[in-house]
Amino acid sequence: GENVEQHPSTLSVQEGDSAVIKCTYSDSASNYFPWYKQELGKRPQLIIDIRSNVGEKKDQRIAVTLNKTAKHFSLHITETQPEDSAVYFCAASGNTPLVFGKGTRLSVIA
Amino acid sequence: NAGVTQTPKFRVLKTGQSMTLLCAQDMNHEYMYWYRQDPGMGLRLIHYSVGEGTTAKGEVPDGYNVSRLKKQNFLLGLESAAPSQTSVYFCASSPTGSLNQPQHFGDGTRLSIL
Numbered sequence: 001g002e003n004v005e006q007h008p009s010t011l012s013v014q015e016g017d018s019a020v021i022k023c024t025y026s027d028s029a030s031n032y033f034p035w036y037k038q039e040l041g042k043r044p045q046l047i048i049d050i051r052s053n054v055g056e057k058k059d060q061r062i063a064v065t066l067n068k069t070a071k072h073f074s075l076h077i078t079e080t081q082p083e084d085s086a087v088y089f090c091a092a093s094g095n096t097p098l099v100f101g102k103g104t105r106l107s108v109i110a
Numbered sequence: 111n112a113g114v115t116q117t118p119k120f121r122v123l124k125t126g127q128s129m130t131l132l133c134a135q136d137m138n139h140e141y142m143y144w145y146r147q148d149p150g151m152g153l154r155l156i157h158y159s160v161g162e163g164t165t166a167k168g169e170v171p172d173g174y175n176v177s178r179l180k181k182q183n184f185l186l187g188l189e190s191a192a193p194s195q196t197s198v199y200f201c202a203s204s205p206t207g208s209l210n211q212p213q214h215f216g217d218g219t220r221l222s223i224l
Contacts, residue, residue: 001169006152034212043200043216043217043218044215051210089152089153097155097168098213099155100152100153100154103150103152
């Protein structure tokens with residue numbers, strides 16, 4: 001079955017800097033790659049997703065890139081702000097339900 | 111439009127007790143999911159349903175049962191609770207079509223087994 005590895009597990013950045021979180025997946029049939037943000041004590045919320053027919057997608061300060069050949073995808077957050085502090089999860093699915101990475105705790109230091 | 115609603119929000123059980131967690135969605139979504147979230151483990155799928163009357167096992171189904179008698183509801187049961195089932199449980203739903211759709215999560219149920 002699918003296996004999703006996520007790195008790093010924790011990340012601290014200065015406010016205004018960029019943050020990058022990377023994920024790899026194992027199943028070449030996977031074609032949908034969402035990213036979720038979870039604030040402390042809250043529900044996971046979708047922030048951006050990408051499908052395998054697209055290499056990059058942007059939404060304001062957030063972007064996701066996908067390399068199907070290498071089976072990895074990344075989340076890029078530019079101009080980080082304190083409210084970006086949260087746990088971020090990547091996930092992948094194809095013919096089976098989403099499999100999530102173990103999460104990255106992002107801390108943005110003011 | 112409430113989205114995905116989970117009840118209860120908190121519960122403490124003794125080992126061996128049983129209980130049912132309820133998930134209700136008002137978005138007419140076909141697919142529903144139950145996850146558990148443990149520190150450092152991410153979200154792990156317990157069971158899921160692709161439609162009324164159908165259920166399937168996920169990654170960690172042992173010790174849990176589910177039922178989907180109505181499209182809008184998905185129930186998760188613990189027949190004989192064990193301390194290893196202490197966790198935060200999230201329900202999610204997604205639209206019809208395929209498993210490759212955005213999932214909408216409920217607020218979670220924090221369950222402690224003593």
